[in-house]
Amino acid sequence: MPSPQLAVVRTDADHIPYLEELALRLQLPLLTAGEVAQREELDFLLCLEGGHLALLQAGPKAPGPVLVDFGGGRMRQRRRGGQNELLGRAVGVGRREQLGVLDATAGLGRDSYVLADLGCKVLLCERHPVVAALLDSGIRQASVSEDTWLAATAARMSLEAADARTLAAARLSGIQVIYLDPMFPHRGKSAAVKKEMAVFQQLLGVPEDESDSEALLHWALAQPVARVVVKRPLKAAPLGGLNPSHAIRGKAVRFDVHVLAGLDSDVLHGGSGAAGVS
Known part of the structure; x- marks a missing residue:
């Protein structure tokens, strides 16, 4: 089975340095939302949701984000x-x-x-x-x-x-x-x-x-x-x-x-x- 394809999404302008460091550390591409839409091969996306890093499956019928929110x-x-x-x-x-x-x-x-x-x-x-x-x-x-x-x-x-x-x-x-x-x-x-x-x-x-x-x-x-x-x-x-x-x-x-x-x-x-x- 091929390895899942992931990308970090540049969704929050206030946290660009964090997202850039994350993409570099994980050796993943850092893409805009528009660029993501053109990458059909992607399986998962990493983005910020309310300040928390979230993992989302790509695709229109994917479930909601997976994140760690200990205060939820x-x-x-x-x-x-x-x-x-x-x-x-x-x-x-x-x-x-x-x-x-x-x-x-x-x-x-x-x-x-x-x-x-x-x-x-x-x-x-x-x-x-x-x-x-x-x-x-x-x-x-x-x-x-x-x-x-x-x-x-x-x-x-x-x-x-x-x-x-x-x-x-x-x-x-x-x-x-x-x-x-x-x-x-x-x-x-x-x-x-x-x-x-x-x-x-x-x-x-x-x-x-x-x-x-x-x-x-x-x-x-x-x-x-x-x-x-x-x-x-x-x-x-x-x-x-x-x-x-x-x-x-x-x-x-x-x-x-x-x-x-x-x-x-x-x-x-x-x-x-x-x-x-x-």
Whole structure:
């Protein structure tokens, strides 16, 4: 399958330097709206929507934009949802004053934001450069918001546009928990797919199997952290056939928890202190 064709659209005169830097960083063409109309080969467009970087599928029947807006109604509604408690229990919120969490498969960052809202200090890793750019825009917008809740939560988040496995040990200092929410292979033709996931499947492709996710889990389990948490569909087998220490189940998903050491201990497996992950 050929790689999707993308372009950055020059839609906002006040942010031309940002769009120029983005196009250069992502090695994408920077086009005017008129130029876009003449490029039938384009699959996706990156543009600004209300100050947020947005990803749109090209074409007249394409769904609405995909963007990261932590202050939007969807996230505020989720803040009141019961799933937050399950996620918090899975990573061990409350066991340390400020838990350090690495979200190694950050995606659109919603679980990361929930964890930051629960008081965790979260390092987000996203290896796809376009998705990482959406995340970066969302975090930046939240951090300068006049909404004190939004800005304070964003201040507990930092982003690396990289595969988590390539991070230097110093960047992982202070991490007690690694959180994984890998893309699940699509099975069946009739299953309804949310807009964001449909766009991601077209942009990133659908994994044929879980070998890459399994390799990421093996890497995570080899790190000197207290626990590794894997988000799974409710009825799916454990990732890689590795049974967790325990699982926390919700209505649609579960969190498989691999306990490697006590969260309230400074001595983690394979290391002599909480600071420093090799």
